[in-house]
Amino acid sequence: MTVHVPTSLDEAVQLLVANPTARLLSGGTDTMVEVNFNRTKPEAVIALRRIPSLREYSIGPDGIVIGAGVPYASMETGPLAQALPALAAAARTVGSPQIRAAGTLGGNLGTCSPAGDGLPVLSALNASINLRSPRGTRTVPFAEFMTGVKRNSRATDEIIESVSVAPTTGFQDYAKVGVRNAMVISVASVCFVHDRNTSSVRVALGAVGPTIIRAREAEDWLAGRVDASKQLPPDGALATEFARLVASAARPIDDHRSTAAYRRHAIEVLARRLYLRSTT
Amino acid sequence: MTDTTSFYELTVNGSHREVRDSWIGESLLYVLRERLGLMGSKGACEQGECGSCTVLLDGDAVCSCLVLSASAVGSNIVTVEGLAPNGEPSDVQRAFVDHGAVQCGFCTPGLIVAVHHLLEHNPDPSMIEVKEALSGNICRCTGYGRIFAAVETVVAVRKGAGS
Numbered sequence: 001m002t003v004h005v006p007t008s009l010d011e012a013v014q015l016l017v018a019n020p021t022a023r024l025l026s027g028g029t030d031t032m033v034e035v036n037f038n039r040t041k042p043e044a045v046i047a048l049r050r051i052p053s054l055r056e057y058s059i060g061p062d063g064i065v066i067g068a069g070v071p072y073a074s075m076e077t078g079p080l081a082q083a084l085p086a087l088a089a090a091a092r093t094v095g096s097p098q099i100r101a102a103g104t105l106g107g108n109l110g111t112c113s114p115a116g117d118g119l120p121v122l123s124a125l126n127a128s129i130n131l132r133s134p135r136g137t138r139t140v141p142f143a144e145f146m147t148g149v150k151r152n153s154r155a156t157d158e159i160i161e162s163v164s165v166a167p168t169t170g171f172q173d174y175a176k177v178g179v180r181n182a183m184v185i186s187v188a189s190v191c192f193v194h195d196r197n198t199s200s201v202r203v204a205l206g207a208v209g210p211t212i213i214r215a216r217e218a219e220d221w222l223a224g225r226v227d228a229s230k231q232l233p234p235d236g237a238l239a240t241e242f243a244r245l246v247a248s249a250a251r252p253i254d255d256h257r258s259t260a261a262y263r264r265h266a267i268e269v270l271a272r273r274l275y276l277r278s279t280t
Numbered sequence: 281m282t283d284t285t286s287f288y289e290l291t292v293n294g295s296h297r298e299v300r301d302s303w304i305g306e307s308l309l310y311v312l313r314e315r316l317g318l319m320g321s322k323g324a325c326e327q328g329e330c331g332s333c334t335v336l337l338d339g340d341a342v343c344s345c346l347v348l349s350a351s352a353v354g355s356n357i358v359t360v361e362g363l364a365p366n367g368e369p370s371d372v373q374r375a376f377v378d379h380g381a382v383q384c385g386f387c388t389p390g391l392i393v394a395v396h397h398l399l400e401h402n403p404d405p406s407m408i409e410v411k412e413a414l415s416g417n418i419c420r421c422t423g424y425g426r427i428f429a430a431v432e433t434v435v436a437v438r439k440g441a442g443s
Contacts, residue, residue: 001305003350025348029328032346035305036326045305047351073340096416097394099328101340102347182415183329 027102068106086172120191123204171278192274208250218245234279243272293362308347320360331417334390360389383421
């Protein structure tokens, strides 16, 4: 194994050209577990933690750009949490404080686990992923980025540079079920974004399918019944039917963490809860 | 595939330390303990679940088992040994002893680092904030009550000293 520690993104891109099979290392919270337990032994590692530009973010009228190396801890409070409350809520559910000080959105996107807590938020926010290579910068909508369980459309010479999110106005939140209340991987999760700017409600589901799933049928159904340029009505029957449609979009499986039936039920409960929370 | 051994330098507790003849894929925890002889940081789960290996990396409390050691070149690393530079216990360490917050002691170094980090950023935390800040440090002996009492004492004593 060789280890490279570039200090600029350009240097990292060149190193990846020279070492096309290199593992890109961000916070280390996934990869180092595999290394410690001898499950993987990459020939080369390009560690991205000393590239300052990846650890920056900007919040402006045209949108929010979050560097791939910004740790979850920076999303829990402060300007990013104010701008993107759903991202803050998701960040708070990631691992322990130690994990949140290390783990990053870039790492979440690189690993692309369906249980990654940042991913439903990026899906519901219609985020774009900015990828850098010697060919320049390529921008991919999240829906086209994640292609399967731990699979994404990043080309072998591309490095995840940042994610971009358009400004939204309105309620947004993230809710998750796990086997305990702290330091837990998601069994089922829902991100709910009500964007008055675009008069839309967008819902994304985590850990209940091979990719993050958008509940498009439920979104369209709701769009036909409410005026999403205003606050949503506190209508229990509407919330119940909406949640039922959201849950029908899930494609959960039985595995060592939970059952498909429980996961679908959890999605329905979380979707109803988030809808009603948005109306208060 | 060849395993590369190499030479690199880390900055640990303010000192430059040379790492020689190590496998380049070793975690920072392994290097601290097995290459540099700093046995304070403990290794239990090696997957970021237990917090017993907590160190400060450029001021952030992180699990050293999840840091690729060779990627920490140029970073400022502080271990539990660096919190008691002259061999005298810090106020946090003293309070842990006074309150019986140390039983088997295995989690203690990680907790000490986490408490120092918390109080540096939040000198007067609520009990909820204390519990949240220490939620990544697992203790199977104490039930945490004595640990929280030790933290409360440090907060009170530091406040008294500052007023």
